[in-house]
Amino acid sequence: MSTIWKLGVIRGIVFGLVGTVAGMAITMLLRTALGLSAWNSGQATALGSFVGLIAYLGGLGAFNGWVGWVLGWPEKEHDATELPNWTRYFGFHTNHKTIGVQYMVTSLLVIIVAGIYQLIARLETAQPGLQFMTPRTYNSLISLHGIMMLGAVLLGISGMINYLVPLMIGARDMAFPRLNALSYWVTPPSVLFFLFSLPAGGFDTGWTAYAPLSVRAPLGMQFMLLAFYLVGWSSILGSVNFLTTIFKLRAPGMGLFRMPIFVWATLATAFLQLIFTQFVGIAFLMVLLERLTPLGFFDPNKGGNVILYQHLFWIYSHPAVYIFVLPGLGVISEVVPVFSRKPLFGYRAVALSSLGIALGGALVWGHHMFAAGMESWLRIPFMFTTLLVAVPTGVKIFSWLATMWLGKIHLDTPMLFALTAIVVFLIGGITGVPNGIVPVDLYVHDTYWVTSHFHHTLFGGFVFPMMAAIYFWFPKVTGRLLNERLGKVHWSVMTAGFFITYEPMFWLGLNGMRRRIVDYDPAMGLGTMNLVTTIGGYLIALSMLVFFINLVASLWRGATASANPWRSRTLEWQVSSPPPGENFPVPPRVVGSPYGYGIPGSVHVIVSPTGGSGEKQAT
C-alpha cells in the first residue's frame, strides 16, 4: 500500500480529483455570488480542469524542487529511493532517458486510440449510405482522430529528442531536468481531456476547430481545446529545454557543424515550437473565451472576424507540419548513412536545409486559406513562398539518394522503414506542389486529395521514420534487439497497407470525394475505391498489431544487444546499452565528423580518455 502511495502518479490522481471538485465548487460559488444560476457546465469544467491540473502536479511532486529552491532548502543530489526500478516511470523523475521513454509510450498509446477512432469512422464511409452512425458521431470521430494524432506526434518527437539529443551531443542530461519532467507530466491530463471529449458530446468541427463552428460545438470541444492547450505548453517548455541543451551543453569539440543531423533538425523544430505554439495557444484560448465570456473575437455582431481564427490557427499549424516532420527527416539522415556505410552526402547543406525549411515553413500559412475568403491579394505571395519550401526539402531527398548511391546497403528493418519514408515523403511533397498553386487548390481544396497529401507527408515525415527510429534505437534503450523477422513482416504489411489506403484517396479526391462527410452519392461511383481505402486502413492496423507484439516479445525475451549493434559512429552508440544513468561520467571529446563511414582514419569522438576506445573503423 505504501509503495503505491509513493508512486507520484497515484498521489497526482488523488490530488487532481480533489482539485477538480474544488475548482467546480469555486465556480458555482462565484456564480451564485454574482446572482447567476449555479451550474454552467462550460465554466465549471474549465475552472475545475485548471485547479485540478495544478493540484495534480502538486500531488505528483512537480513543484517540490522549485519550492525547495525558493525557500532555500538544501539541494538533494538524487532521490535515494529504495523503490524498484520500474516505479520511476510512474513518478516525477528527471532523467532525460526516463522521460524520453515516458513520452514515447504515451505517444504510442494515443496513436492506438486515435487510430481506432478512425478505423470506426472508416467503416461508415466504406460504402455509400448511412449504415450505423450519426453525422455528428462521425465528425467527432474524425476530428478527434486528427487532433489526437497531432498530439501523439508532438509527444513522439519529444520522446525521440529527449532520449537522443543529450546522448548525441555528449551531455549528462537536459539543461533543465525538472522543467523537462514537468513538460512530460502535463501531457497525461491532456490525454485524459482528449478522452473525455467524446463522452462530453464530441465536436463536429474537424481537427482545425474553425471558429463559428467551434464556438457553438458541444462541451466536447472545450475538452479538446484544453487538451491541446496543455500539449502546446508542454511543447513550448520542451523546446526551451531542447534549445538550451543544444546551445550550452555540447561536449568539448562538438562544434555546430559536428552535430548529427538529428540534432540540427531538433534545433529547427524547437525554434518553430518555441515561437509559433503561442499562436495556436491564443487562438484556442480565444475560442474558449468566446464560449465562456462575453468577448467576441470571431462574431461579426461583436466586431469580430472569423478569418482571424484561421490566420492565428494556421500561423502555428502550418509550421507545425514542419515541427512534426523535421525530426523524422533527421532520423532518416541518421539511418541512411549507417546502413549504406557511406558518409552523409552534403552534410552542411542538409544541416542548414533544416533551418531553411523552418524559415520557409513559417511564411506559408496562407495557402490553407486560398478558398476561405482570405484577403485575395495575399494569395500570390503565399503561393510563391509555398513553392519555395520545396527547395530545402529537395536538398534532403537528394542527399539521401546520393548517400545511398554506390553504397553498401544493408536492408535491415530500420533501413527498410527509412526507404519507405523517403518514397512516401517524396509522393507527399510532389502532390503538395499542385495544392500550393491557387487555381488547382481551389479545385482540390477540402477533398480526399488534400487528406491523402497530408497523410503522405506525415507518414513519410513522422510515422515511418519513427518506426525506423524505434527499430534502430530500441537496442540502445532496452538493451535488447527487436525481432528482425517480425520487423520485416511489420514493414511489409504496413507499407502495403499504406499504399492501398492512400493512393486510391488521390483518385477519390480528384473525382469529387469531399473530406469530412459521412455519406456520398452512390451514383458517383466512389464506393469501390472507398472500400479499398478502408481495407488498407485495417491492414495498417494489423501491422501495428504485429509491431506491438514484437515490442512486448522482444522486451520480454529478445536477444541481448551489444553496445553498438549497427556499427554506428554517433555518440549514443559509444556507451553501453542501455546507457548509464549519467550518460558520460567524463565529458567525451569530439574530434571529427559523425558521418565518416568508410573513410580510413576518420574518428568522430573519443569517449573515455582512460579506456582510449576510439572509433571503430567502419568500412
Add this chain to the structure above:
Amino acid sequence: MHSRHLEVKLRLGFKVFATLTALKIIEYVVGTSINRGAWPYLSMMAVVGAWAILHYFMHIPQLWRRKE
C-alpha cells in the same frame, strides 16, 4: 571601490529611466495631437524604448559576451 561601481550603475539606471520617460512624453504628445499617420513615429519610439530596456536593464549582451 566596489560601492563606487554600484553608484555608477545606479546612476546609469536613472539616466535610462529619464530617457524612457522623455520618450513616453513625446509619444503621448504625438499620440494625442496627431490624428492621422502617427503610427510610424510611435512604432519607432516604441522600438527605441524597448531596445533601451533590453540593453540597459535586461543586459541582453550577456548572451553573447563571455564574462562581465
Add this chain to the structure above:
Amino acid sequence: MNMVTSITTDWEDRGAINRVGLWLFILSDSFLFIAIIFTRFYLQGVQRPSELNQLLGFVISVVLLLSSLFAYRGETAAAYGDIRRFRYNILATIGLGSLFLVGVGVEWAEGFRFFPPSTGFGTVFFTLTGFHAFHVFTGILGLLLILLPGQKKRLGEGSYWGVEAMVKYWHFVDVAWVFIFPTLYLVS
C-alpha cells in the same frame, strides 16, 4: 564559428545556462503579445473610442517604467551584495506594480461603461490589458518570492540568479507595455 568554441568551454556554467533558458522563454512569451497586438489591428484597424482615458494610460505607463527602474536598482544592489538596498528597491517595485494594477482596474471600470467586452474595441482592449495584467500579477508574485528568507541566504553566498530571473521577467513585462500602450491608446 567563434561562437562555437566559446560556448563549448562553459560546460558547467549554471548561470549562463539558466539565462539562455529564460531568454528563450521570454522570446516565446513575447509572441503571445505579438499575436494579440496582431488581433487588435486585424479586427479594429487603428480605431479607438474617444472615451478611452489616454492620460490615465500615460500615467500608468510612467508608473510601470518607474517600477522597472527600481527593479534594476534592486538587481544591481543584489549583484553587489547590498541586501538592504536590494530589499527596499524590490519592495518599491512591488508597490509600483500594484499601483499599475489599480490603474488598470480603474480603466476596466470605465471600459465596462463605454466599450464593454462584447464590442469590437472592448474585446481587444480587455484581452490585451488582461493578459498583460496577468503577467504583472505573476511578476509581483515572483518578486515576493525572492524577498523570502531563502533568497537572502543565497544572496549572502553571492548567487543571485533568482533575483536576476524575476527582475528580467519584470522588465520584459515592461517592454510588452511599451508596445501595448501606443497600440491601444495612441494610434488612430
